[in-house]
Amino acid sequence: MIGYLLYLTASRPDIIFSVCRCARFQAAPKESHLTVVKRIIRYLIGTISHRLWYPRLNNFNLEGFSDADLADDKDDRKSTSGTCQLLSKSLISWNSKKQGSIALSTTETEYIAIGQCCAQLLWMNHQLSDYDLSFKPVKIFCDNFSAICLSIILCIILEQSI
Incomplete structure (x- = not known):
């Protein structure tokens, strides 16, 4: 069932966090995990009319959004990042991923998420x-002021060192 749901995340970004969370327990699933998977399927049945919409536009802009939580996984204290990228206000890329390192602060967690979003935007650009589509500058939105300041300061330092 998880494979089916992972396949659906390609067109249903609203379930990606829950499905990726369930996928972590595939090696040793419990009854509670099956209950969550059934709940996701019931949600999908109830929201079958939800779909992505891509209007025809002449002006293009590329932007990204990132978010993260601190120590979401109680077993290993790793955080989860989520990013989405939009082209002319239409969602074209999204992901939810457990971070590879243990962050010590919310700022660090959000900064890692900004980096993941930036990497995806650079590839897309x-x-x-x-x-022949070029996007400069590309905007990245984040809800953590400290992570934004850290990003700006590091960019200024990098520009001065070149």
């Missing part, structure tokens, strides 16, 4: 340049 490079791919879209093949179609």
